[in-house]
Amino acid sequence: MTSKLSPPANEASSGLAPDVLDDFKALIGEQHCLTEPADIAPYCREWRNKFFGICPLVLRPGNTDEVSAIMTLAYARNVAIVPQGGNTGLVGGQITDQSNAQVIVSLERLKRIRSLDIEGNVAVVEAGVVLETVQKAAEEADRFFPLALGAQGSCQIGGNLSTNAGGTSVLAYGNARDMVLGLEVVLPDGRIMRGLRSLRKDNTGYDLKHLFIGAEGTLGIITAASLKLYPLPRDRQVALAGIETPRDALRIFNIARSRVGSMLTGFELMPRIGMEFAVRHLEGARDPLVEAHPWYCLLELSIGSDAINGRELMETMLEEAFDADLIRDAVLAENTRQMQDIWHIRHGLSEVQKEEGGSIKHDISVPTHAIPDFLDRAIPACLEAIPGCRPVAFGHLGDGNLHFNISQPIGADRDAFLNRWEEINAMVHAIVADLEGSISAEHGIGVLKRDLLPGVKDPVELELMHQIKTLLDPKGLMNPGKVLQ
Incomplete structure (x- = not known):
């Protein structure tokens, strides 16, 4: 398996005819097409510098109809398309190969929040909306969108759904697919699947949206989504505990779940070396505890009712863990800033490893x-x-x-x-x-991990995946070489 590609030594000749490139440019306007190598380079480099591609053209459509026009032309001219969101992916799914014949379609200009239904708790957003923007828009409407990632300031909803992102709230709210009510998707031949439903119950046959969530752009391009919102928690409590072993963390987790149930919205494990990396390299990070500990667990409670004293609940839970000799020391955030500082350490752990x-x-x-x-x-x-x-x-x-x-x-x-x-x-x-x-x-x-998949996937499941790919993308133009061999 080739898991790393070298950066291109120099500009390669385009694998696409000039008239094909011109036809694409005519669809959305040259000002939204990138052709200069220096402009294209950031789209062809994965942020960890593990994957590099070469690309003759980056298209930046501004709406779903333009995406449809691009895919219609690509299908007619047999041009491979690589969809890209915020380019924060970690497995190379958003990077072209080195043929210089694949075109990137960046969804970054599809950044409208089309609607916020407060009563129905639904947000309809376009694929290029940054995750943090959705979170803030929901909060301003007294609602909560729970997907939370370390890259939330730059990753985009379309990419989050295409990879079925997880993050730190899966414990209470599930993966990205669990937060979706409907999708708008442009298929490989340019047709638009308009499935932006906001219904909580819709039992009318196959639930096709789940084909595209987690498909990593190999079956079509997600252009918009109907997302579930939740009531904004009335109270949040965050604590960081210093512990001896992961087994102690597991016992603390079981205590927490039995005492607070679904109000436990975060439970993260971190090693001492991760804390050291964060304090050394992450701007604004400091160790919240006086002494060093082999491991740490981060606990978050989200309280939906003013009738529940969240701080008292967290304190009682921590005291039980102390009494069971599971916690050596702990700090309970006193305010929003301290909660953010604790989460800042956890969210920064991937980033700081680059410095080591x-x-x-x-x-x-x-x-x-x-x-x-x-x-x-x-x-x-x-x-x-x-x-x-x-x-x-x-x-x-x-x-x-x-x-x-x-x-x-x-x-x-x-x-x-x-x-x-x-x-x-x-x-x-x-x-x-x-x-x-x-x-x-x-x-x-x-x-x-493409070449590892046959060794871990049930053969019948893998066969069905290939059949679905062939059905929806018979020419193999959607993000070729990704997920399936």
Whole structure:
């Protein structure tokens, strides 16, 4: 499997005829078409510098009809299309290959919030709307949109849905697909599936929206979505606890769930090394606790009723964990700023690892009860394979998803370390398989894990995926080479 492509050494000749390029430009206006290599370059580089592509043209349509026109022309002229949102993906699904014959369609100009239905708790937004913009618009309307990611200031709704993003609120609200009522999608031949329903109950046959959520742009281009909103919590409480082991974190989680149920909207696990990386490299970050601890868990409660004293509830829960000798120290945020500071550390953990050199990534999930077993096996295995490496295991303990990343040994050769990516992946994924987990919990498949899919997917499921792809995209023009071989 090729998991890294080198940046292009120089400009390559276009794999598309000049008249084809001109036809695309005529559809949306030259001012919305990028052809200069310097302008195109940011769209062809994944933010971790792991995937690089070459592209002759970036199209930036301004509405669904323009996307439809682009796809109609692409279908007629057999031009491969790579849809792109905020370019925050982590598996290369948004990057072209190096043929210089694939055209990027950026959804960044489709950034209207078409409607906010307060009574119905529905927001209809276009694919290019930044996630944080949706969150703020909902809050201004006294509503809450729960999808929350470290990249929420730049990732876009279309990309979030195309990858079925998870994030830190899955515990209470589910993945991105659980927040969608309807979709508007442009199909590979240019037809528009207008499914922007806002109904909570609609039992009229196949629920086609779920074909496109998580398909990573291989079946069509999501241009708009009807999203579920929720009442804005009347109170939020955030605490950070210093603990000894992940097993202690699991016991604290079970205490929390039994005491507060669905009001527990966040439960994150972080290692000491992650805290050190954050304090060292993340602007404004500081360790909220006086002493260092081997592990930390972040707890968040969201209270929907003024009749419930959220702070008292959190304090009671923490006291029970203290009494059970599960917590060594803890801090409870006193205000919104302190809550944001604690979450800032957690959301910044992916970013700060770049400052520590090469990092071999894993986005895995196992049954929640198996997380301590996974860590007990995976961390020693990595240390034995690469002495001095620095495992950084963090993530959503409450839903079984860990980002199990391995930072290079201090002073090691970065490229030599990263050349062992597939070897370490295979070792870690074998442990995941033994625990009946998944090799991709929320980042998707893209190019990075495409060749691994046949080894972990049920053969009948994989066959059906190929059949669906052939049915909707018979020419294979939608994001070719991604997800399926």
